Amino acid sequence: MKDKKILNGQEIIVNVRNLKIGGKNPKIFIGGPCSVESEKQIMTTAKHLKEIGVDILRGGVFKPRTSPYAFQGLEEEGLKMLRKAGDEFDLPIITELMDEKNLDLMLEYTDIIQIGSRNMYNYPLLKTLGGVDKPVLLKRGMSATIKEWVLAAEYLAAHGNKNIILCERGVRGFDNYTRNMLDLAAVPIMKKETGLPIIVDPSHGTGVKWLIPPMTKAALAAGADGIMVEVHPNPSEALSDGDQSLTFEEYENIYKECAK
């Protein structure tokens, strides 16, 4: 693949506080709600996830929603709640950035900046994040080819930031049995092509709750450096993605089976 100058396949380890992600380091377990909905919700979630042994707390505060009339996230207020939960339970946090205008907030509060599927091709945003000293989790675009994804990561690297964690989250498929088609071959391919750590998001990758355990196992067997799963204290009342969110108990079962 031409146009790849920096991410040449040599192994890169990403540090997030005390965690080391990639290479032969232990697999990373990320969990949390699709959206931060209230302080109580995120504190409860953080407490349970910490007890389970989860490594990083996720939660959306600026939400890219297909409809302009859907819940758009708690924004700054939610970000502070997420930070508070992370501090209280000693968990690094990750949340999505959609708009450069919120970058300062992100730099102040979060440990990892997530670029979602809808922004993988947002090159101005990638260039900007190339200039910050903070790890970036780069999700694959909805129908991004391997080459496009590699070069999106290269945008970050070319502008100065090699602290990149890739995230396979399924691509658009032709069958609505699942929400997306999880492309696990992308795991070894992206590792080989870039050298970066890669995690898998089976929640968005399938959109089907009972598929999360087998797909987590498959992802780790394929060589993924970790997984990111949506967890909610009460999935049936979630403001977004309730259908694909696990309960604490369900996540604990996965963790016990896989985190060795």
Add this chain to the structure above:
Amino acid sequence: MKDKKILNGQEIIVNVRNLKIGGKNPKIFIGGPCSVESEKQIMTTAKHLKEIGVDILRGGVFKPRTSPYAFQGLEEEGLKMLRKAGDEFDLPIITELMDEKNLDLMLEYTDIIQIGSRNMYNYPLLKTLGGVDKPVLLKRGMSATIKEWVLAAEYLAAHGNKNIILCERGVRGFDNYTRNMLDLAAVPIMKKETGLPIIVDPSHGTGVKWLIPPMTKAALAAGADGIMVEVHPNPSEALSDGDQSLTFEEYENIYKECAK
């Protein structure tokens, strides 16, 4: 389709200077190079397109390129060249905005702001453009569903801007014979669902020069309100998309056959 409150299918006519786009108005012909490369290039192009009868001049100045090392456009300098060419030959101009930081430049110089495929899901940008008094051409995302595209337009409308021209430019397919798969059924569907005018871009929609004439005819027969085609004084020397760019003569032939 729920979540559609403003764009309800009632016909919307978009005004660009003296042009009226949509409804029973004459079909619109847009042409110009993928990238503005020099003053000479864009002036020559504008002169010829005006003579042919083309309605609007296109030219990229901020270019979303897959590789960070590819030519990224002439930026502000190119935008001024494009404006100068438009003024000299009395052609409204259209160019792509990728980054809100360039919005003021756009508002000053261009007649239509293009949102490219890579930014159809860039909701913060759509919200911002909802607040401006300038027509927006909204291209379909690379694998956007009808619903996602409708709701991207609804983002603009919900934030105040109904001067929207849709643009079908092909979706990601499984066959590399063409660059994309041109989905002409989207033309009548989007008109019915939103009421907005819609044009077709057979240059990106096929990526194959000799397919542009038949696909232009098919697009107009399907009900498209116009077409947008890449034209270059010397396609073999173009800095981007040379393979799919027409010569002036080739565009003139299409225009003569179709603009009745």
Add this chain to the structure above:
Amino acid sequence: MKDKKILNGQEIIVNVRNLKIGGKNPKIFIGGPCSVESEKQIMTTAKHLKEIGVDILRGGVFKPRTSPYAFQGLEEEGLKMLRKAGDEFDLPIITELMDEKNLDLMLEYTDIIQIGSRNMYNYPLLKTLGGVDKPVLLKRGMSATIKEWVLAAEYLAAHGNKNIILCERGVRGFDNYTRNMLDLAAVPIMKKETGLPIIVDPSHGTGVKWLIPPMTKAALAAGADGIMVEVHPNPSEALSDGDQSLTFEEYENIYKECAK
């Protein structure tokens, strides 16, 4: 494209009784029900289609159904009804062959043998049909690439039969707004690559009734040599594909607008 020895792009005209299909000959209109359901149904349909000016009568008698428990067609009995209707109203007939065991019946009764999407890759069947003296309508496979489709036609030609009419009927897409994604660029591509006549089936290509008129116009504008549409005396009572079947009046309107 290598492996193409016989179908090299030189124009081929297919004769079906008095009709000539392809080249500069008039566009062909094919119509009829998804399934032959009764003598009355097919006779009524044939009568109306003849009055409208339609050229060829279609009707399924051996039906490839996704479910083993769905109506599988009237088989030999239906074929005889179709023949009777064709004779009574002087219309050539076309029906689908799925199984070589029914070839003798086909040779006796039908004018054109249809190979459906599900059998485009059925090479033994194609080889057999290469040896018969009867035109074959070869539908595109559900997600067949251009190359695969060209070479499926080449199978027929390599075994002796160049009387081939191609039929674009949409490919599998990612959006369930339509049943398939109609790929009209395939029309000029297949003509150029093979020289064969090609028709379009907007009924299966969209699966949406109101999209059939605009897609028929677009197909003919793209250079198609004809169209094939599902028509039923009473679509709401059809045993298969009722949702995408036109009434006689609806087909008449299309015919009047397009058959010039």
Add this chain to the structure above:
Amino acid sequence: MKDKKILNGQEIIVNVRNLKIGGKNPKIFIGGPCSVESEKQIMTTAKHLKEIGVDILRGGVFKPRTSPYAFQGLEEEGLKMLRKAGDEFDLPIITELMDEKNLDLMLEYTDIIQIGSRNMYNYPLLKTLGGVDKPVLLKRGMSATIKEWVLAAEYLAAHGNKNIILCERGVRGFDNYTRNMLDLAAVPIMKKETGLPIIVDPSHGTGVKWLIPPMTKAALAAGADGIMVEVHPNPSEALSDGDQSLTFEEYENIYKECAK
């Protein structure tokens, strides 16, 4: 899913000679060349695979090739070679049936009848195989939905044969980095929906040699009951699929890592 009466999710174990496939039985390893090319080739392969510990010998003798001019297989002669190799080294054999005319040969010589991707929708062939007393390996069609695949299996069951082994072999994707997109979520889905054993073919599922080991591990972790891999004594001289064929040593390494 309606139209599913027999394959209702209750676990089915398939017996092939002494092997039991499905449920809690040991994972099955199938290997062999894409095509049987000579007696020496298949005997050498069988010998090595037996030594490694592989369970079943595969080899194509009737080959569904995209081009009519490509090698079409050794047919009956090849089938006898495959049988001889199976007998000599005490390995059950599997080969593909494309044409009902060869069914008697298949019944005489093979232990498992394979229905390839191109014939998953060949309902007459499925009905016929519903009436035989021999296990059928049913590959997924190139872009078959879960529902279509389930109902293809139901065709076999509805006509009397429940000895079905499913095989996920990748679906058509949009990225040519791999030959197909391996859909491992289909493994737990098909097991749940049908109760049948399912194996994975990472050779066709990726078409990339070095991806076979990680995808084998992922497939087994997702719950697959076995794998089928192309192996050749000298991949660079294979008459078909050489690029994706493993050497004996490469297969042995996979076997050692996974067969526990």
